Amino acid sequence: MKKLLLILILVSIVLISGCNKITNKGVLEGTIKIGPLCPVEKIPPDPGCQPTEETYKTYPIAVYFIGGGDPSIAIKVANLNPDTSGNFILELAPGDYMVNLKKSTGVTENIPNTNLPIQFSIKSGESKNIDINIDTGLK
Numbered sequence: 001m002k003k004l005l006l007i008l009i010l011v012s013i014v015l016i017s018g019c020n021k022i023t024n025k026g027v028l029e030g031t032i033k034i035g036p037l038c039p040v041e042k043i044p045p046d047p048g049c050q051p052t053e054e055t056y057k058t059y060p061i062a063v064y065f066i067g068g069g070d071p072s073i074a075i076k077v078a079n080l081n082p083d084t085s086g087n088f089i090l091e092l093a094p095g096d097y098m099v100n101l102k103k104s105t106g107v108t109e110n111i112p113n114t115n116l117p118i119q120f121s122i123k124s125g126e127s128k129n130i131d132i133n134i135d136t137g138l139k
Contacts, residue, residue, distance in 0.1 A: 059134050065097055071098055099116065113134065
């Protein structure tokens with residue numbers, strides 16, 4: 001009986017400690033804006049000229065961990081996958097990061113008409129908001 005009671009107490013402690021576990025991650029959130037997608041922008045916007053899932057796939061954006069804040073030492077840790085409105089949210093461990101367009105070869109590059117690359121830091125339990133703007137150059 002004592003053995004069973006001891007096992008129940010140990011299991012309870014493990015379960016309770018698991019429930020009280022504090023995450024040390026932070027959150028990156030924001031919006032990706034891509035446009036214009038039609039030669040003439042109208043108000044209200046033409047639904048056919050709004051970004052789609054395919055539009056976001058055409059401009060893939062990756063998140064890179066940058067060791068010691070040095071962008072030349074960048075390790076890809078995630079892709080940003082926005083919803084149909086361009087909004088994204090991603091949990092990241094504390095550290096220094098960069099978001100940038102990802103070429104099909106996996107190498108990042110500076111693309112004209114964007115505000116990329118963007119460097120930022122994530123702290124434990126905090127949220128970082130960034131907006132990514134990609135100008136397609138369409139006039």
